[in-house]
Amino acid sequence: GENVEQHPSTLSVQEGDSAVIKCTYSDSASNYFPWYKQELGKRPQLIIDIRSNVGEKKDQRIAVTLNKTAKHFSLHITETQPEDSAVYFCAALNLYGNNRLAFGKGNQVVVIP
């Protein structure tokens, strides 16, 4: 099955700087890649997603890039704010396979004021 890995496991950034989290996946047939954010004590929520037919998607301060050849995708957060501190989970899915999301283990992002 699909195996998704996230790096680094923990990332600390100064407020205002950018943060980048990278995920790699194993199944070259995966074609949908969402990112979920889980703030401390709260439930995970979808923040952005990308399909394999595009290379980049942006929504205000967050963006996701996809490199299908290398089988990795990254979350970019610009102008980080304290409320960006959270655990971020990436996931991958093969729409024509078992149609189930495979989540990574999560990245802890800490924004230092």
Added chain:
Amino acid sequence: DGGITQSPKYLFRKEGQNVTLSCEQNLNHDAMYWYRQDPGQGLRLIYYSQIVNDFQKGDIAEGYSVSREKKESFPLTVTSAQKNPTAFYLCASSLGTGTYEQYFGPGTRLTVT
């Protein structure tokens, strides 16, 4: 954040006892999921259901059972066969499987001693 609820928030059980975790949604979603979240392990899929009266095993189904008799409800039973049941359990639902956003419940923290 409303629409999907889990109860109770905290649950304590003695080893050897079965325990059932509740998950209810009023979002009219067809698909429902159960995940287990352990520190550093991400979200691991236990069971999922695409439609009423149907469910499939996820990656870590051993020691768990589910039912889907109603569209709104997807209870999870943690049986005495589950060797390490202490964990945080998250229920989620979505309009369908695949690229639909998964909406998570607030979670139940189960402690078995």
